[in-house]
Amino acid sequence: MIKKYLIWMATIITIGILVAILGYMLVNGLKFVVEDEDGIINFLFQAPKKAGKEGGISTIIANTIFMIVLTLIFCVPIGLGASIYISEYAGQRRSVTAIKFSIDTLAGIPSIIFGLFGFIFFSNYLKLGVGLLSGSLTLSIMVLPTIIKTSVEAINAVPISYREGSLALGATKWDTVKRVVLPSALPGILAGVVLAIGRIIGETAALTFTMGTDYRLADSLSSSARVLSTHLYLLTKEGISFERAFATANVLIIIILIINMASNRLIKRRTIVDE
Amino acid sequence: MLGREKKEHQSYIEIVLFICALLCVAAVVIITIFVLVSALPLFKEVRLSDFLFSTHWLPTSRKDPGFGILSFIIGSLYVTFGALVIAVPLGIATAIFLAEMSTPKMAEVLGSAVQLLAGIPSVIYGFFGVMVIAPKVRQLFGGSGYSVMSASIVLAIMILPTIISISEVAISAVPKGYKEASLSLGASKWQTIFKVILPAARPGILASIGLGIGRAVGETTAVLMVGGNAPIMPKGLTSMVRTLTMNIATDMGYASGLHRTALFATGGVLFVFIMLLNIFVQVIQKKVKKDI
Incomplete structure (x- = not known):
């Protein structure tokens, strides 16, 4: 029976770790997000001053949004195109093995290698410099596997009868994909995009030398931009302000919680549609 | 029945989708090449064994630079x-x-x-x-x-x-x-x-x-x-x-x-x-x- 208790204990420890981290963060930082020295939710709407020692994180939130939009512009069309090819067009062709192998490989490459590659390739070789564009291009390669894997799964889950029905009515293959398969796979595809946003927001290592760390509002594609995760990293690493680090961590955690709920909802909706 | 134009349109789409998928393969190949090739110039001056098996890491020293990792x-x-x-x-x-x-x-x-x-x-x-x-x-x-x-x-x-x-x-x-x-x-x-x-x-x-x-x-x-x-x-x-x-x-x-x-x-x-x-x-x- 000892084994049973050990297994129970391990499970409780796992859950305990999660509760401890979330609890610790929320207890120590949520209050500051809600109300800092200058007023209620001022932290979210004021620009940072003195490298983040004073002020809020408004420009950093804006930069984060720019980065997300830019990254999605690059990776969603390519990811979706690749997913449609893999699940609808490729069949048993040999190229699929190479494509799937590449996707698994990309998924396993650590973010620092993407950062290194982005720095060598986008910033220096293509002379895009260190800024929003280089950083977003780097991230878009990094999150491709997330988007492709979830989209392929969602597209494969669409019943074959849907496709057969559409083809039997005289629709072309592409029309079938566009009007029948993609609409019913949409919740699953969106879940993949939402998960990708989660990875984009959490990334630090791939960004420090591709996107830079300027905490002012980015005003062009080539301007250096600090995002939430790099801000939290620098605030802690350089001991600038632990109060504001806690608050920034809370903003990140709340976004991650929302993303988690959203993707779960979307995935659940897919299963209901299937039934 | 598909018209010839429609058929051509279909194959263009397939090519575009194939290129999207191929970009994943290209990404892996380009990452491999760029990461490895950028590392090569080091080995003109430092022996591979000195790089991998030495603990002497003083990359900015003028007198006695070391690149052991x-x-x-x-x-x-x-x-x-x-x-x-x-x-x-x-x-x-x-x-x-x-x-x-x-x-x-x-x-x-x-x-x-x-x-x-x-x-x-x-x-x-x-x-x-x-x-x-x-x-x-x-x-x-x-x-x-x-x-x-x-x-x-x-x-x-x-x-x-x-x-x-x-x-x-x-x-x-x-x-x-x-x-x-x-x-x-x-x-x-x-x-x-x-x-x-x-x-x-x-x-x-x-x-x-x-x-x-x-x-x-x-x-x-x-x-x-x-x-x-x-x-x-x-x-x-x-x-x-x-x-x-x-x-x-x-x-x-x-x-x-x-x-x-x-x-x-x-x-x-x-x-x-x-x-x-x-x-x-x-x-x-x-x-x-x-x-x-």
């Missing part, structure tokens, strides 16, 4: 091993609980907790490490707290979700017949779990550990925050440590010339290690699929 290779292996010691038993036990002992409702709650744990950004784990784990380690074991031990604990938490979710899938995929046969022969539930189910799920569990190693070796931000980052050979659990990833991240901002090339080469070493690990994991996973 052995301390960082050992550092990476050290913290990864530490993380595995904690995360493998904990993760497999939790996976057994999820697959064999929990009710569907419990499994759902636990599953979403594990998923959430996987979704928390590494910078948050690093921050938690700085605020909670490193001070606790300092208080209990001495030293600065920024150490091999703190880095291992933080990494263990980060690779737990990988080990749990993939092991759980492997354990659940063991055919019901195995379990029933064992139980009907009079084996107890625990004998069945440890003597029948776990051995049958072993390839999948190994794959989960392989992926966990990949995550631990490749993690940068979190270990950079709690590891101390002194470029020395780690001497014990409370000693500061610098890993391969930390070495790249620390100096990249200002390095130039041969120093920068040495960082690219550090990336090359990490890249080759991760590629070999990936191939190992994919071979195992293919075997799992075939067996089931």
Whole structure:
């Protein structure tokens, strides 16, 4: 029976770790997000001053949004195109093995290698410099596997009868994909995009030398931009302000919680549609 | 019937979609080439054996420059091993609980907790490490707290979700017949779990550990925050440590010339290690699929 208790204990420890981290963060930082020295939710709407020692994180939130939009512009069309090819067009062709192998490989490459590659390739070789564009291009390669894997799964889950029905009515293959398969796979595809946003927001290592760390509002594609995760990293690493680090961590955690709920909802909706 | 124009339109679409898929292959090829080629110039001036097997790292020194990364290779292996010691038993036990002992409702709650744990950004784990784990380690074991031990604990938490979710899938995929046969022969539930189910799920569990190693070796931000980052050979659990990833991240901002090339080469070493690990994991996973 000892084994049973050990297994129970391990499970409780796992859950305990999660509760401890979330609890610790929320207890120590949520209050500051809600109300800092200058007023209620001022932290979210004021620009940072003195490298983040004073002020809020408004420009950093804006930069984060720019980065997300830019990254999605690059990776969603390519990811979706690749997913449609893999699940609808490729069949048993040999190229699929190479494509799937590449996707698994990309998924396993650590973010620092993407950062290194982005720095060598986008910033220096293509002379895009260190800024929003280089950083977003780097991230878009990094999150491709997330988007492709979830989209392929969602597209494969669409019943074959849907496709057969559409083809039997005289629709072309592409029309079938566009009007029948993609609409019913949409919740699953969106879940993949939402998960990708989660990875984009959490990334630090791939960004420090591709996107830079300027905490002012980015005003062009080539301007250096600090995002939430790099801000939290620098605030802690350089001991600038632990109060504001806690608050920034809370903003990140709340976004991650929302993303988690959203993707779960979307995935659940897919299963209901299937039934 | 398709008109000729329509047919042409169809094949254009297929070509565009194929190019999208091909870009994934191109990305892997370009990353491999650029990371490895940028590292090459280092070996015109530094011997490969001096790079891999020397602990002499003084890249900015004029008099006696050194480009040996052995301390960082050992550092990476050290913290990864530490993380595995904690995360493998904990993760497999939790996976057994999820697959064999929990009710569907419990499994759902636990599953979403594990998923959430996987979704928390590494910078948050690093921050938690700085605020909670490193001070606790300092208080209990001495030293600065920024150490091999703190880095291992933080990494263990980060690779737990990988080990749990993939092991759980492997354990659940063991055919019901195995379990029933064992139980009907009079084996107890625990004998069945440890003597029948776990051995049958072993390839999948190994794959989960392989992926966990990949995550631990490749993690940068979190270990950079709690590891101390002194470029020395780690001497014990409370000693500061610098890993391969930390070495790249620390100096990249200002390095130039041969120093920068040495960082690219550090990336090359990490890249080759991760590629070999990936191939190992994919071979195992293919075997799992075939067996089931």
